[in-house]
Amino acid sequence: MAIFSSFLNNGKGNGSRRSDKDKPLTFQDRMGALRNLPQFFRLVWQTSPPMFVGNIILRIVRSALPVLMLYLGKLIIDEIVQVTQLPAPRDLSYLWQLVGLELVLAIVSDALSRAIALLDSLLGDLFANQTSIQLMEHAAKLDLDQFEDSTFYDKLERARQQTLGRTVLLAQVLGQVQDMITMVFLATGLVVFNPWLILLLVLAVVPAFLGEAHFNEKSYSLVHGWTPERRELDYLRYTGASDETAKEVKIFGLSNFLTDRYRSLSTQYYHANKKLAVKRASWGSLFAAIGSAGYYGAYVFIIWQTVSGSITLGSLTFMAGSFRQLRALLESMLNRFVSVSQGALYLRDLFDFFEIQPKINSPQKTRAFPRPIKHGFVFEDVGFKYTNSDKWANRHLSFHLRAGEKLALVGENGAGKTTLVKLLARLYDPTEGRILLDGYDLREYDLTELRQEIGVIFQDFVKFQMTASNNIAVGRIADKENKNRIEHSAHQSLADTVIDRLPGKYEQVLGRRFAKGVELSGGEWQKIALGRAYMRDAQVLILDEPTAALDARAEYEVFQRFADLTKGKTAVLISHRFSTVRMADRILVLENGELLEIGSHENLLANDGRYAELFRLQARGYQ
Numbered sequence: 100m101a102i103f104s105s106f107l108n109n110g111k112g113n114g115s116r117r118s119d120k121d122k123p124l125t126f127q128d129r130m131g132a133l134r135n136l137p138q139f140f141r142l143v144w145q146t147s148p149p150m151f152v153g154n155i156i157l158r159i160v161r162s163a164l165p166v167l168m169l170y171l172g173k174l175i176i177d178e179i180v181q182v183t184q185l186p187a188p189r190d191l192s193y194l195w196q197l198v199g200l201e202l203v204l205a206i207v208s209d210a211l212s213r214a215i216a217l218l219d220s221l222l223g224d225l226f227a228n229q230t231s232i233q234l235m236e237h238a239a240k241l242d243l244d245q246f247e248d249s250t251f252y253d254k255l256e257r258a259r260q261q262t263l264g265r266t267v268l269l270a271q272v273l274g275q276v277q278d279m280i281t282m283v284f285l286a287t288g289l290v291v292f293n294p295w296l297i298l299l300l301v302l303a304v305v306p307a308f309l310g311e312a313h314f315n316e317k318s319y320s321l322v323h324g325w326t327p328e329r330r331e332l333d334y335l336r337y338t339g340a341s342d343e344t345a346k347e348v349k350i351f352g353l354s355n356f357l358t359d360r361y362r363s364l365s366t367q368y369y370h371a372n373k374k375l376a377v378k379r380a381s382w383g384s385l386f387a388a389i390g391s392a393g394y395y396g397a398y399v400f401i402i403w404q405t406v407s408g409s410i411t412l413g414s415l416t417f418m419a420g421s422f423r424q425l426r427a428l429l430e431s432m433l434n435r436f437v438s439v440s441q442g443a444l445y446l447r448d449l450f451d452f453f454e455i456q457p458k459i460n461s462p463q464k465t466r467a468f469p470r471p472i473k474h475g476f477v478f479e480d481v482g483f484k485y486t487n488s489d490k491w492a493n494r495h496l497s498f499h500l501r502a503g504e505k506l507a508l509v510g511e512n513g514a515g516k517t518t519l520v521k522l523l524a525r526l527y528d529p530t531e532g533r534i535l536l537d538g539y540d541l542r543e544y545d546l547t548e549l550r551q552e553i554g555v556i557f558q559d560f561v562k563f564q565m566t567a568s569n570n571i572a573v574g575r576i577a578d579k580e581n582k583n584r585i586e587h588s589a590h591q592s593l594a595d596t597v598i599d600r601l602p603g604k605y606e607q608v609l610g611r612r613f614a615k616g617v618e619l620s621g622g623e624w625q626k627i628a629l630g631r632a633y634m635r636d637a638q639v640l641i642l643d644e645p646t647a648a649l650d651a652r653a654e655y656e657v658f659q660r661f662a663d664l665t666k667g668k669t670a671v672l673i674s675h676r677f678s679t680v681r682m683a684d685r686i687l688v689l690e691n692g693e694l695l696e697i698g699s700h701e702n703l704l705a706n707d708g709r710y711a712e713l714f715r716l717q718a719r720g721y722q
């Protein structure tokens with residue numbers, strides 16, 4: 100719904116984006132973001148302590164190698180110069196030792212780099228898997244209304260991207276630490292020869308760093324600020340080309356409508372991005388030129404010193420090599436600092452998501468769920484408003500759903516029937532009033548126990564793209580291997596008549612998403628979904644339009660078995676079909692979210708109120 104409101108009303112969607120996009124990111128924000136790193140590393144550490152420690156040790160060893168190699172190079176050149184000045188026969192054994200050592204270092208250095216890259220990628224993969232699982236686990240704890248909020252979805256979307264993107268961050272931060280140590284080694288060597296070169300180095304590199312920092316801030320703001328649009332783009336791409344939508348897109352000729360919207364949004368994003376990319380490339384070239392000038396300044400200075408005889412040729416190669424490597428290291432470190440801090444900023448989105456807490460919880464001390472329920476449910480002036488709406492979906496609801504009673508909910512579309520049953524299952528808590536179960540507020544019971552005792556088959560039940568067997572077993576997933584129970588449930592809900600015709604029977608994958616999946620008709624899916632109610636061993640059963648898609652014969656048969664299904668249970672039934680409704684003990688008529696009348700079929704007909712009117716209206720249609 101939120102997607103469509105921004106779809107139809109551009110102003111609304113863009114409003115939130117602008118305020119986000121204009122928010123400048125300061126250097127403090129950036130530094131502040133680094134505070135996310137310890138938490139990040141705690142997560143990485145938890146992923147695999149041995150791999151993490153191994154990675155750090157290898158990196159420390161690897162970081163000492165560049166300066167050692169350079170120094171060996173210096174010794175080799177100085178030795179060559181010295182040896183060539185001696186008369187024959189010359190003793191070259193020291194020279195060959197040095198060359199041999201350099202070869203060993205080169206091999207070790209390469210092997211270490213490969214081992215580090217391997218550990219980085221393995222650790223990264225494990226981290227991505229673990230974070231994805233944590234994300235799913237956390238999402239499962241959150242409230243339904245949090246899922247119905249579009250800003251929540253933006254957060255979820257950004258958090259999802261983090262699970263993969265952060266493997267890069269891991270290698271970057273560790274690489275940063277390694278380069279820092281390498282730099283200390285190289286800089287110490289350089290300072291020993293000539294401290295002024297360090298100053299020249301800093302002057303050459305800092306402008307490029309500041310430039311990168313500036314543009315990275317802009318790019319983060321852009322990506323962050325455009326999250327709703329990027330989600331809409333994904334949605335449009337999906338809607339424009341998916342099996343679920345293809346039918347209506349064709350029939351209503353929606354292709355142009357969707358592609359036009361996609362084109363206009365993606366073009367806006369492209370232009371915003373292009374402007375930034377062009378600026379970044381231009382300034383980047385200028386800063387790189389300054390860096391090169393600094394390097395050649397230092398190079399000229401070293402050459403001049405060598406020519407004037409104050410340093411050896413070996414020292415020239417050492418200093419020029421150190422300077423070149425330091426410049427490259429410093430540049431990559433400073434640039435990496437920008438992407439590390441940017442990555443750390445994005446990391447905030449992941450942690451923010453993990454910090455969202457459900458509002459619907461079990462209390463510290465829970466009350467034992469009554470087995471069996473003795474008194475039933477009492478609604479005391481219950482009212483409910485959806486978070487994103489000012490309208491009362493339910494209001495002033497006061498009634499008693501007795502233990503073992505079969506209650507039917509009747510009312511026009513949008514009257515609040517589904518909302519009422521969602522309140523009963525504590526998918527939401529009432530905005531006002533309260534619901535009592537055997538005399539105590541529903542909020543006093545353990546949530547998991549409550550949900551176990553209440554089985555709901557929703558009108559918009561999920562068509563799991565899984566096997567027929569699993570589709571029924573979801574009613575009681577602990578019994579997913581219990582073939583007898585699954586087959587019995589399928590028989591009771593008439594799903595067996597569907598499954599018997601499937602090529603793979605119970606192991607047949609349903610839906611078209613995966614290879615060899617078989618799509619079912621609406622009524623066939625409903626029979627499968629109804630099987631879930633029979634799987635469930637709950638004391639309260641809620642069926643929201645359980646037979647809406649069934650043909651007349653199937654509906655009749657399902658209701659023949661309905662008494663069996665609800666025997667000894669409290670049941671709530673939502674239906675627009677009066678043939679179904681009249682099977683209930685009592686009928687509750689809702690209008691605009693409020694209770695209009697309640698009583699048995701006969702009583703309500705005798706009252707000659709709204710129920711009687713609706714009943715006669717439907718009956719007339721059949722005459």
Ligand SMILES: Nc1ncnc2c1ncn2[C@@H]1O[C@H](COP(=O)(O)OP(=O)(O)OP(=O)(O)O)[C@@H](O)[C@H]1O
Pocket residue numbers: 247485486487488492510511512513514515516517518519558
């Ligand atoms: N997730 C939601 N967010 C905001 N408003 C909602 C949401 N779900 C339902 N509503 C609104 O609450 C009101 C009651 O909806 P509900 O789904 O309970 O009606 P219903 O009686 O079950 O309708 P139907 O017979 O069409 O299934 C409607 O006005 C609807 O627009």
